[in-house]
Amino acid sequence: MSSRGAHKSRAEETAVVGEHSRQLLKAQEEERRRISRELHDETGQALMVLRFHLETLEGGSRSTEQKARIHESLDLLDRTIEGLRRTIARLSPRVLEELGLVAAIRRQVALLSKHREIKAQLDLPDDLRWLDHDLQVAIYRSVQEALHNAAKHSRAASFKVRLLSVGGKLVLEMEDDGIGFSPRAAQQRGFGLTGMRERALALGGSMKIRSEAGKGTRIRITFPITPRSRRSGRGPLAHMPAA
Numbered sequence: 001m002s003s004r005g006a007h008k009s010r011a012e013e014t015a016v017v018g019e020h021s022r023q024l025l026k027a028q029e030e031e032r033r034r035i036s037r038e039l040h041d042e043t044g045q046a047l048m049v050l051r052f053h054l055e056t057l058e059g060g061s062r063s064t065e066q067k068a069r070i071h072e073s074l075d076l077l078d079r080t081i082e083g084l085r086r087t088i089a090r091l092s093p094r095v096l097e098e099l100g101l102v103a104a105i106r107r108q109v110a111l112l113s114k115h116r117e118i119k120a121q122l123d124l125p126d127d128l129r130w131l132d133h134d135l136q137v138a139i140y141r142s143v144q145e146a147l148h149n150a151a152k153h154s155r156a157a158s159f160k161v162r163l164l165s166v167g168g169k170l171v172l173e174m175e176d177d178g179i180g181f182s183p184r185a186a187q188q189r190g191f192g193l194t195g196m197r198e199r200a201l202a203l204g205g206s207m208k209i210r211s212e213a214g215k216g217t218r219i220r221i222t223f224p225i226t227p228r229s230r231r232s233g234r235g236p237l238a239h240m241p242a243a
């Protein structure tokens, strides 16, 4: 086979692998949505009924010990319900449909700054509704993971998110000023960064991490803007030639 022919078939192979990963990610998102619906409709409802029964018992109970036990159980139940709500919200990016990507990112970041006292700085386009849904989910999930990592590992005082389109590409940058880490050594530790990279690759993009002990962390993800990245040619970049 000529080297040109070999090159073409490699390109075709890459396209097939890309499409395969895209389908896998889609299936994974659908599964998450199903789990979140079940947790909400079944587990959530059952816990609310349990709460109602406990409240009724609390009113009727006589001994102080009984009352204290029921009170403790109600406390535990409330914390469980709150935890379940957070899990449901994390599992389902329904918030994307309800608020749109930009507002959904703002909300996530606001929650983080509130709970962790991390100062957040955002630089986002006004409207990204023209973006294809898969790309919106990838961006949303990447910001979510970087925020979780910043909250869990970084001890940062500030966190920045920037999203901009340059030269037919969409660039997402997330940066914290925390303790940093060695990306090589971290490869085996969790699934978050690996998942982020896989999402980027599945959409034809790439991801780079720049981090060093004591010097914070910056993750830059680049997605190509192709005709497929747009929802039926709408939006501010609709007139641009494909990348």
Ligand SMILES: Nc1ncnc2c1ncn2[C@@H]1O[C@H](COP(=O)(O)OP(=O)(O)OP(=O)(O)O)[C@@H](O)[C@H]1O
Residues within 6 Å of the ligand: 149, 150, 152, 153, 154, 176, 178, 179, 180, 181, 186, 187, 189, 190, 191, 192, 193, 194, 217
């Ligand atoms: N912003 C950050 N600051 C400091 N260390 C980080 C940061 N992000 C990631 N790390 C380090 O890289 C490791 C791998 O991160 P990754 O997100 O892949 O896994 P995880 O957060 O440990 O677990 P998971 O994401 O699967 O819940 C972390 O365990 C942590 O040591």
Ligand SMILES: [Mg+2]
Residues within 6 Å of the ligand: 145, 148, 149, 190, 191, 192, 193
């Ligand atoms: Mg993580």
